[in-house]
Amino acid sequence: MRFPLHITTDMVKWQLKNKLQGRDRYPVVLMLEPLYTCNLACVGCTPERHMGDLKDRLSLQECLQAVDEAGAPVVSICGGEPTIYPELPELVREVIDRKRHIYLCTNGILLERFYQKSTPHKRISINVHLDGLRDTHDFVCARPGVFDKAIEMIKEGKKLGYSVCTNTTVYRETEIREIEEMMQLLTGLGVDGMMISPGYHYEKLAENHFMYRQEIHQKFERVLELSKQYKVSLTPLFLEFAAGKRDYPCTPWGNVTRTPFGWKGPCYLIGDKYFKTWDEFWGGVDWNYWEKREDHRCHNCFMHSGFEASVVRKLPESPKDMLRMAKWMMSA
Ligand code: SF4
Numbered sequence: 377m378r379f380p381l382h383i384t385t386d387m388v389k390w391q392l393k394n395k396l397q398g399r400d401r402y403p404v405v406l407m408l409e410p411l412y413t414c415n416l417a418c419v420g421c422t423p424e425r426h427m428g429d430l431k432d433r434l435s436l437q438e439c440l441q442a443v444d445e446a447g448a449p450v451v452s453i454c455g456g457e458p459t460i461y462p463e464l465p466e467l468v469r470e471v472i473d474r475k476r477h478i479y480l481c482t483n484g485i486l487l488e489r490f491y492q493k494s495t496p497h498k499r500i501s502i503n504v505h506l507d508g509l510r511d512t513h514d515f516v517c518a519r520p521g522v523f524d525k526a527i528e529m530i531k532e533g534k535k536l537g538y539s540v541c542t543n544t545t546v547y548r549e550t551e552i553r554e555i556e557e558m559m560q561l562l563t564g565l566g567v568d569g570m571m572i573s574p575g576y577h578y579e580k581l582a583e584n585h586f587m588y589r590q591e592i593h594q595k596f597e598r599v600l601e602l603s604k605q606y607k608v609s610l611t612p613l614f615l616e617f618a619a620g621k622r623d624y625p626c627t628p629w630g631n632v633t634r635t636p637f638g639w640k641g642p643c644y645l646i647g648d649k650y651f652k653t654w655d656e657f658w659g660g661v662d663w664n665y666w667e668k669r670e671d672h673r674c675h676n677c678f679m680h681s682g683f684e685a686s687v688v689r690k691l692p693e694s695p696k697d698m699l700r701m702a703k704w705m706m707s708a
């Protein structure tokens with residue numbers, strides 16, 4: 377199966393529960409960013425995400441409150457670099473106690489620390505950042521040796537019995553041939569899934585490594601093909617969308633983001649406003665506006681955080697798509 381059965385059943389139960397309660401909008405993933413401190417300063421990362429002081433991190437209590445308020449069955453712990461978060465082992469234990477599934481998103485440099493303090497659990501997936509093979513990844517991370525460390529930690533995680541997946545951003549300069557070689561390597565290491573995201577152009581950046589719509593379509597047409605051979609953790613319907621073969625409205629409320637500055641609105645990518653409380657956030661973002669993708673910053677966006685939930689939301693409108701998704705879920 378593409379996703380472990382317990383994640384799929386938890387997702388389906390959560391959707392049914394919300395439908396029965398008459399809620400049309402509800403989060404499916406909480407992006408939990410407990411700190412904006414990092415041991416890297418990657419090329420594609422916004423300074424606010426890695427230059428924060430450790431003392432400004434969310435407390436364990438604030439993190440758990442966010443987990444309870446969002447209610448989402450999946451919690452993606454990111455940042456910053458979460459292995460720097462001193463309370464990470466307790467946070468992971470508490471989130472598991474709440475019967476949520478965790479994706480721990482990490483650059484791998486300090487992952488050994490986490491392995492020493494934690495034990496594998498079916499509700500934890502280690503998600504290692506890897507933007508290509510050695511030269512490319514070390515360039516993106518602006519530090520030599522990061523690729524080798526990431527590979528070492530992937531192997532170690534698999535040896536210890538963790539579910540391990542990877543997260544790759546495709547930039548303008550990325551050769552899809554290299555992504556295929558990376559997929560071959562990762563398949564050999566036995567990774568459980570590979571997430572491939574388009575880095576897209578949405579505002580003026582000092583260095584423009586991000587893609588416009590047509591460039592994303594071209595590269596993702598090939599990623600769509602590769603997903604038939606490799607364990608890509610993106611639905612075929614989303615990949616068709618990224619390849620320009622179908623269209624979706626956005627579902628920004630599907631992946632909600634809690635940061636050290638507050639709840640980020642409208643989405644994981646755009647922080648127009650940070651809200652102090654969940655109620656202010658949930659009631660304060662104009663979801664109708666953002667769903668329509670009319671904002672200029674949405675034009676080139678094909679992020680799975682905005683659109684995988686749209687795939688699921690629109691499924692009931694097409695029995696053919698439902699069948700394809702069911703087949704895909706069952707595939708290896
Ligand atoms: S590892 Fe992640 S948080 Fe740290 S600089 Fe790189 S992209 Fe940003």
Ligand code: SF4
Pocket residue numbers: 626627628642643644645646666669673674677678679681682683
């Ligand atoms: S289209 Fe992208 S940038 Fe716009 S609201 Fe959705 S996720 Fe955010």
